[in-house]
Amino acid sequence: MTLLGLGTYRSRDVVTSATIAAAAGCPLIDTAPAYGKGTHQAALAPVLKEHPRVRIATKIGHMTTGQARAALTGGVLTEAEAATRHSIAPAYVRHQVGMSRAELRRPVLDLVYLHNPDHHNGDRQGLHARIREAFTPLEEARAEGMLLGYGVATWSGFRDGAFTVPELARLAEEAAGDPCTGLAAVQLPVSMVEIDPIRQALAGKGPIPAARGAGWEVWGSAPLHGGDLPARINDPLADYIATGTDPARAALLVAASTPGLTGVLLSTTNTNHWRQAAETVTGQRLSPLRLKDICGLLQPVP
Template identity: 30%
Template sequence: MREKCHKSCGVTPDCTPKESPKPWPGRATADGTRLFSTMYPGAYHAAEHHWRRDPAMGEFYLPGQQMRGAPWLHLSSLGVGTYLGERDARTDEQVTTAIIASVHRGWNCIDTASNYRNSRAERSVGAALNALFSGNVGITRDMLLISTKAGYIADDIADNLMIKGSKNGGIVTDYIVGGNCIHPNCLDASLKRSLSALNLAMVDILYLHNAAESHLGGLGNEAFLKRLREAFAWLEGARKEGKIAAYGMATWDCFRKAPERGGLQLQDIVKLAESVGGRNHGFRYVQLPINARMREAWEQEWQAVEVDGQTQKKTFMEAAARLGVGVFASAPLLEGELLKDEALRVKLDEVEELALLHNLGVKLLQISRSTPFLTTALIGHKAAKNADANVRLIALDPLNRDTFHKVMAQIDDGGKQAIV
């Protein structure tokens, strides 16, 4: 817990908890997120289309599928990511402060992972949540969507569980690949640690972290889907126990590859979830990179989807919307690499529709959040000036669909895109 309020987040009055709180109960709700979007002072003046109706409630509403809210969660088009940064107390405080400031000014999505900054990221998020929920700033648990990830396991968890040939609950070492394991025992241990670090009784989304990227190549499709089924069965159990509200896959390239290059079909994953959890399964979200250079999600029609009894080829974003899967964009700045691209900078400076934005990072963030069918673009910011510039973007609407495609065509290199 933070010992004192550093007053660097701009939130007043004092948001420091008076005592160490118990785990915060609850989850994001339709009423809570709608109240945040319409009444909370920091969010009240956001542009209309900064708010998204959660497509994971069923944008096309499949037969027999129940809505998980009344009617939809209201989620901000921008959310706080917590991936990069040093593993030190100074960065801990910067992350905590940035989260508090971002929520206070109209962002209600927070994303982290069990392995980010060697587990320090989750503790930084937990400190921010303690300050927000137990301070005097008017934020309640039901206003925020909080996600974390399991898959990359800590050494002590591996040491305790990865006991070859064990008959007392251990699992064979074949399940761990490059530090990644999605065996139910590992997921369970990871979630317990995450809930403790976050000081929450439940997370809104638990992602399997780079599961396909870690396991698919070595196992092959059939064996990987069998392993994924075991993980989904455990995740459905965690839903019933009230530890998670929903689950998903946080990915890097498995949904950005063509099928012949090993890319996954989202409809296959949804059907797998249905076979485990029924029509109202909990597989509702996917994270993948979407930015000015990584365009596959909205550009390539690689996803086969059944529409009115016919199989049609769709982009990943179109397929996700039709299948009721919400999409969160990661790496809008490609971990800072796009900020070094001088040719891209010049092109973006010539785009009239981005002329009001004077910061390259904010221009790139505007592009990512404007992706058709996207729920939220996630950005990690720690420095106060960067956080302030990013947060101010909520005053502007994202680009509409036609304008988005016009801008992306304008900055495209001859219509060519690198194929994963």
């Protein structure tokens, strides 16, 4: 069964969204220090306190201007790093793990992603060295009981060939000095727009089956492509996907039916919308043959 998690990137009222999701049994809330212009993590803390069984996933990478300034003042970042407002440097990784634990009021974080580590792409060898170096303090934090696992959340890293699942696994092993690592999850966009991961998964290829084969969680982000996908699905296409469904649920059903996906991330401040989404995501999925047929009709939407 595919799970429905709360994604908070585009949430305009993160407290309402989280309260609705947690009360409905949402298993995971996904956030980041920079979300909500730097306010979401602290705002989520009271909701997480009321619902201690809800897992929390946060990230390290992107930062607000204020967060960059504070890290610079604290000697965690160089001026060049602070100017880019993105870093996975080891010192910043250690700093942000501590900050997230404090803001979320969770002494142990369930999952910490490197957030778009390919943001400063450059050469692959240099990128892989930076990822390995970032994995090292995450392994240390896991050993110290500050987090349970870590991963990589990327928009285009797998698509652009910046790294593969086997390469990430190797880098984690090198950082840990042990085949047993804390690398536990990846997050990537999966939708009728970002459809290549679905096509690849149906063929047993790409990052989703590779990550699942490694025993990791795989979370699909942006299943509605920032909320604009339903408006781009006409009624005949929605009905073709699932008779009698509407465009939003049709889009969710396609993403949620991806073989190997642990769950998808969605945000809403409407209780009925969350219930409908949960019923769609956790209900009966499209068969692989049917999903392949639907993918065959679609071309990536620019």
